[in-house]
Amino acid sequence: MTNKLIAPTRRTVLTGMAAGGALLATGLTPRFAQAQSSEPIRLGFQLHRTGIGAAYGRWYERTATAALKVVNDAGGINGRPVEILFEDDGTDPARGAEVFGKLATQSNCDLVFGALFSHVVIGTAPRAAELKVPYLVCSEGHHVASGMLNRWTLQPGITDVKSQVQGMAPFVTQNLGKKIAMIFPDFAFGHDHRDYFSAAVAAQGGEVIAQIAIPPTETTFTRYFPQIPAETEVIYHVMVGPAVLTFVKELGEFYGTGARPQLFGFMDSLEAVDIASPGLEFLDGSHFWEAHPRYKQADASEAETTYRAAVGVDDNGAAANDPADVATYSHMFSTWETLFIIKAAMEASGYQGAADRQKFVEALEAMTDFAEGNEHPQGAKTFNGKTHQTFGIQSISKVEGGKLVRVHQTTLADGQYPDEVDYTTQSF
Amino acid sequence: MRDKRSLILHLAVLAALLAALPLLSAYHVTNVAKIMVLAVYAMGYNIAFGYTGLLSLGHAMFFAAGLYAAGMGISLFGLSAVGALVLGPVAGGLAATLVGLLALRTAGVAFMIVTLMFAQAGYLTILYFVRYTRGDEGIVIARATRAIGSVDLSADTPRYLLAFGIFALALLLNLALVRSPFGRIMVAMRENEARSRMLGYNPYTVKLTALAVSGVYAGAAGAAYAVLFGYVGASLASVQYSILPLLYVLLGGAGTVLGPFLGALLMFYLIDYASSATSAYLFIVGAALILLVLFAPKGILGTLRERHARWLP
Numbered sequence: 001m002t003n004k005l006i007a008p009t010r011r012t013v014l015t016g017m018a019a020g021g022a023l024l025a026t027g028l029t030p031r032f033a034q035a036q037s038s039e040p041i042r043l044g045f046q047l048h049r050t051g052i053g054a055a056y057g058r059w060y061e062r063t064a065t066a067a068l069k070v071v072n073d074a075g076g077i078n079g080r081p082v083e084i085l086f087e088d089d090g091t092d093p094a095r096g097a098e099v100f101g102k103l104a105t106q107s108n109c110d111l112v113f114g115a116l117f118s119h120v121v122i123g124t125a126p127r128a129a130e131l132k133v134p135y136l137v138c139s140e141g142h143h144v145a146s147g148m149l150n151r152w153t154l155q156p157g158i159t160d161v162k163s164q165v166q167g168m169a170p171f172v173t174q175n176l177g178k179k180i181a182m183i184f185p186d187f188a189f190g191h192d193h194r195d196y197f198s199a200a201v202a203a204q205g206g207e208v209i210a211q212i213a214i215p216p217t218e219t220t221f222t223r224y225f226p227q228i229p230a231e232t233e234v235i236y237h238v239m240v241g242p243a244v245l246t247f248v249k250e251l252g253e254f255y256g257t258g259a260r261p262q263l264f265g266f267m268d269s270l271e272a273v274d275i276a277s278p279g280l281e282f283l284d285g286s287h288f289w290e291a292h293p294r295y296k297q298a299d300a301s302e303a304e305t306t307y308r309a310a311v312g313v314d315d316n317g318a319a320a321n322d323p324a325d326v327a328t329y330s331h332m333f334s335t336w337e338t339l340f341i342i343k344a345a346m347e348a349s350g351y352q353g354a355a356d357r358q359k360f361v362e363a364l365e366a367m368t369d370f371a372e373g374n375e376h377p378q379g380a381k382t383f384n385g386k387t388h389q390t391f392g393i394q395s396i397s398k399v400e401g402g403k404l405v406r407v408h409q410t411t412l413a414d415g416q417y418p419d420e421v422d423y424t425t426q427s428f
Numbered sequence: 429m430r431d432k433r434s435l436i437l438h439l440a441v442l443a444a445l446l447a448a449l450p451l452l453s454a455y456h457v458t459n460v461a462k463i464m465v466l467a468v469y470a471m472g473y474n475i476a477f478g479y480t481g482l483l484s485l486g487h488a489m490f491f492a493a494g495l496y497a498a499g500m501g502i503s504l505f506g507l508s509a510v511g512a513l514v515l516g517p518v519a520g521g522l523a524a525t526l527v528g529l530l531a532l533r534t535a536g537v538a539f540m541i542v543t544l545m546f547a548q549a550g551y552l553t554i555l556y557f558v559r560y561t562r563g564d565e566g567i568v569i570a571r572a573t574r575a576i577g578s579v580d581l582s583a584d585t586p587r588y589l590l591a592f593g594i595f596a597l598a599l600l601l602n603l604a605l606v607r608s609p610f611g612r613i614m615v616a617m618r619e620n621e622a623r624s625r626m627l628g629y630n631p632y633t634v635k636l637t638a639l640a641v642s643g644v645y646a647g648a649a650g651a652a653y654a655v656l657f658g659y660v661g662a663s664l665a666s667v668q669y670s671i672l673p674l675l676y677v678l679l680g681g682a683g684t685v686l687g688p689f690l691g692a693l694l695m696f697y698l699i700d701y702a703s704s705a706t707s708a709y710l711f712i713v714g715a716a717l718i719l720l721v722l723f724a725p726k727g728i729l730g731t732l733r734e735r736h737a738r739w740l741p
Contacts, residue, residue, distance in 0.1 A: 049707045088703050093566065093661050098459065098700070105455040118565045119661055126568055126658035130582045131454075141565070148568055187555050187662075188565040216555060216564075 040081040041351075043342065044103030044112035045335075046124065051091030053117050055272035059328045060114055060138070060335050061086055066310045067336040070374075077343045078351060085109060093123025100124045104133040110346075110354060113338050114138055116331065118189065125149040132428060134361055136342065138334035140164070140291075142192055145389035147421025151428055154364060154388040157338035158331070159291065159381075161189075162196045163415035167394045168264075168289050169200035171408050176262040176287065177233025178206040183224070184238045186213035193238045193266070214239065221247050225254040228261075238266040245279055252282030263287065267294075271328040274318075276402040283399045287407070290395045292378045294329040295403045307336065307377035316403070333378040340375035341367070358428050365424055382412055386422040391415050431607065434685075434741045438603055441686060442596050449592075454584055459700070461588045463692050464595035465652045466676070470688030471602050472520075472645025473673035478682035479606060480638040481618030483536075485670050486527065486543030489550040490643040492665030493523035494650025499660030500560065502573050509576050509655050513594075516654070520647015521640050523550075528639040532632055547670055554662045566661025574655055587656050594652050595689075598645060603685050605641070606741055614638050615683075646673075679720060681727030685741050690728055 045064055048057035068084050076082050085107050089096040096115065103109045112128070113136035115121050121137045121144075128135035129150040137144065137155050142162045144155040159167075172180065180201055184190030190213065198208040212227050221243075228235065239247045248269075263286035275283065275294075294317030296308065311332075312320045319325035341364070349356060349363035365385035372380040381392040391412060397404035445460070452460060469491055476482040494516030501507035501515050531542040555563045574581045581587050605611050613634055616624040621631050654660050663669075672695075673688070680691025698716060702709035724731040733740040 050703075050710075088707060088709075090703070093659060093663055094657075095699075095703075097657065097659065098462070101455050101458050102700070105453065119663060122562075122565050122568055123659045123661055123663075126571065126582070129571060130658075143565065150571070186558075188558055188563040191558055191563070215552070217552070 038080065040083045041077050041346070042107065042109045043082060043084045043339075044100070044107060044109035045084050045086045045114040046089050046096060046099055046103070046112055046120070047086045047114060048091040048116060048120070049086070049088035051089075053091035053120075056116050056328045056331065057088075057091070059272070059332045060116065063311050063332040064114060064335040064339060066312070067339040070310060071339060071343055077346045082343075089115070089120055089124075091117050091120060093119045096120040096124040097127040100127045100133075100135070101131065104131050108354075109133075110351070111136065111342065111357070111360070113342065114335055116140075116334075118143060121153075122148070125153045128152045132357060134357055134364075136338050138331070138338055140331070141189075142196070145384075145387040145420060147387075147423075149388075151423050151426045152361065154361070156341045156364060156367070156370075156383055156388075156390045157336075158334035158390065159392045159394065159415060160389055161192050162417060163389075163391050164289065164291070164394055165193060165197040166200045166417060167410035167414035168396060169197060169204050169206070170414070171396050171410075172234060172236070172264055173201060173204040173206035175408075176264060179229075179231055179233045180206060180208050180236050181210040181212065181228045181232040181234070181261070182208055182236045182238075183212045183214065183228075184236075185216055185240060187216050189240070190214075190238060193236075197236065208236075219243050219246065220250065222250045222254060225251065232261045234262045234264055236264050238269065240266075240268050244269045245273070245277065248282060249279040252279070255282075265289070267291070267330040271330060272326050274324070274326050275399060275404065284402070286399050288397050288399070288404060290330045290397050290404065290406075291392070292330050292333045293395050293397055293404060293406050294327070295397075295405070297406050301372065301377070303372065303374045303377040306374055307333070311336070337370070337376050337378065337381075341370065344375075361428070380412065384419065386424055387419050388423050433739055434603070437740075438599060438685065441689070442592075442599065445592055445595070449585065449588055457584045457588050459696065460693075461584075461591040461656065462653075463696050464591040464689070465649050465656065466672070466696070467689040467692040468595055468598045468652065469646050469649035470673040470676040470680075470692050471598055471685075472642040472649065474677045474682060474684075474688045475602065475605070475614070475645065476639050476642035477674065478677055478684070478687070479611065479618060480614040480635055481621075482635060482639060482642075483540055483674075484531075484543040484639075484642075485540045485667070485674075486531075486545075486547035486550075487642070487646055487673055488665050488667065488669035489527065489547040490520045490524045490646035491650040491653075491669055492550060492554065493519040493643070494647030495654050495660050495664055496554070496561065496650075497647070498651035498654040499567050499569055502569055502654070503567050503660075504560065509574055509581060512655055513648075513651050516651020517644045517648040520650060521644035523647070524643020525636065525640045528636045528643075532635050532639065544667070544670070547665070547667065551662060551665045551667070554665055561660075561662070564662045566659055566663075569654055569658045569660065571658065574658055581656055582658060591652065591656060594648060598648065599685065599689070602645075603741060606685060610634075610637070618683075675717065678727055679717070681729030681731070681733070684727070684729040684733060687727055687729045694728075 087099045089099045103112050111134035115137050118141035121139045129152050135153045138157050140161050142160045184193050265288045267288050267290045296315040313327050314320045317327050317329045345364040349359040351360050367383050370376045370381040379393040381390045383390045394410040395406045396408040397406045497519035498512035498516045501512050527546045534542050554561045571582050579586045676691035680687030702712040
């Protein structure tokens with residue numbers, strides 16, 4: 001076998017140039033030909049690459065990168081290629097604001113998106129308003145819809161926690177039990193669950209009979225379990241962080257092999273953790289909320305299959321090339337969907353550059369529905385432009401044989417609640 | 429002559445910071461404003477540690493006292509930005525005095541541990557009273573309240589100028605303090621407490637005063653942070669914010685007036701550039717600090733003073 005170098009002759013070069021010119025002239029080039037400017041659209045991504053959110057950050061980067069490829073393969077946005085610039089915020093609010101400024105003013109990004117952790121979002125949002133740069137968060141927090149933030153901060157890609165717990169409460173009270181003991185971390189995230197879930201359960205005729213707050217520095221939990229009342233029918237747990245495995249293990253030891261209440265957990269507890277890990281056997285038969293089912297369900301849509309393949313996730317919710325690398329599957333769809341919402345809003349507003357940022361926000365505020373499909377594989381959503389918050393369906397899954405099987409899906413109506421703010425009345 | 433030279437140097441640094449404003453990009457204007465605020469905090473830390481020899485690991489509590497006094501004063505009690513900027517140093521000084529009354533009964537490692545415990549208790553208190561503090565999520569200070577008269581402090585230039593004003597005042601007062609008789613006594617306490625006591629000075633009151641002044645600086649920086657950057661959160665009261673001023677001071681030069689600013693400036697940009705290059709940026713920061721300890725244990729300005737400029741205050 002010989003290696004023959006291809007040496008272009010003058011004839012082949014001229015032929016090639018002529019063919020290329022003709023193709024350009026006819027507009028048949030598939031990508032970016034219609035753009036008024038060939039400059040790429042630059043999107044900043046505030047990434048939790050290090051710090052407590054690093055497990056999320058790793059998957060958020062992969063998901064956003066996969067979505068970016070799909071967007072660019074389909075011609076970009078407004079005929080322009082799209083770039084994402086990732087900057088590590090250390091999952092720290094002070095650094096988050098600095099990174100936002102860096103992306104917006106140094107890197108000249110058109111907007112910034114991607115942050116998950118609430119304290120980073122809240123610490124960064126003032127900077128977004130100061131710079132008048134759209135900030136699209138993927139956080140789940142109720143802080144956007146509560147009216148705490150500003151006109152430049154929106155959450156179009158994921159449902160907030162208030163809506164999530166409101167949607168789940170009927171399933172819990174109707175199927176698992178009406179007397180509920182809550183175990184939650186004693187900081188703002190846990191308190192949101194305590195307040196919103198307690199109210200939602202009461203509205204369903206149930207009762208939260210114990211609220212057991214665990215201090216954030218706690219590493220062992222056995223001494224809190226005797227506070228669970230004997231008549232408890234359901235334990236609702238939303239522990240997060242590295243101690244969650246200890247929490248579940250000690251809860252299992254507390255009840256032993258005897259009768260125990262039903263368990264209902266929030267998937268945040270086990271994101272990026274293999275549910276078949278030693279010590280988690282106790283969870284078999286328990287229920288979890290998931291925004292997006294980690295295990296591919298029997299009735300998975302074509303969009304779901306396409307999404308998994310694009311991001312590189314297998315049917316068990318782990319990296320296709322490393323089964324031990326479990327995804328933060330319940331949350332990371334938000335970066336994928338947010339990117340397609342950015343595309344839609346930029347196209348609706350005719351976005352050309354930084355001067356059109358306000359038009360972009362107004363176009364996004366005017367949106368109302370996102371249909372299920374390749375751009376929204378988690379499911380259909382409604383968007384409330386006044387509160388800057390999206391509302392989607394939620395899943396409740398049961399642990400069966402070390403896997404999560406969906407047993408219930410909420411409707412869009414289940415998670416709706418009255419508006420608490422109208423950002424559209426605020427000035428830019 | 430020595431005094432004149434040091435005054436000229438410090439005024440030149442201030443003039444350079446003012447002259448830099450129109451030359452800096454929007455990103456760096458905000459960064460340098462934040463660095464000046466953090467440098468005020470580090471200057472306060474330096475008064476306790478660099479000049480008086482009090483190695484505290486609890487200064488985050490004093491910073492947070494100013495931060496929350498200003499932030500909650502504005503958001504819950506309708507305080508003005510000016511009122512918040514005045515309340516902050518008062519709160520910081522008060523917190524430092526109260527902690528000092530107890531912690532200064534100890535010394536050395538015990539003092540470090542006691543101050544660390546106080547700061548941790550303060551941090552957990554913020555998390556506990558989440559209804560008012562919003563705990564780890566924190567509070568956004570409404571933009572409309574971040575103003576003095578018609579001057580919007582959330583805009584780049586006014587923010588920079590106010591940060592500069594606070595920094596300049598803090599720097600010149602720091603310079604005056606260390607050149608005053610009391611400043612000499614602080615250094616005497618650091619160098620030889622037993623001999624100072626023998627000369628008639630009461631170490632407890634000297635250290636308590638130094639710690640209170642240090643707390644005033646930390647509280648002023650906390651209040652400035654809340655008003656200028658619009659966010660108040662528990663992470664700013666965590667142990668990390670007790671360690672940061674220590675690192676700034678060690679890097680710039682403990683016991684030098686300009687050291688805290690130089691340390692804050694270098695550390696800020698070291699993290700900024702390193703974090704863009706690698707997720708292991710803390711490794712780079714750590715390596716830089718090890719090199720510093722090995723080759724310039726007195727910090728940059730401390731080493732400079734030792735070798736070339738003994739007049740440096």
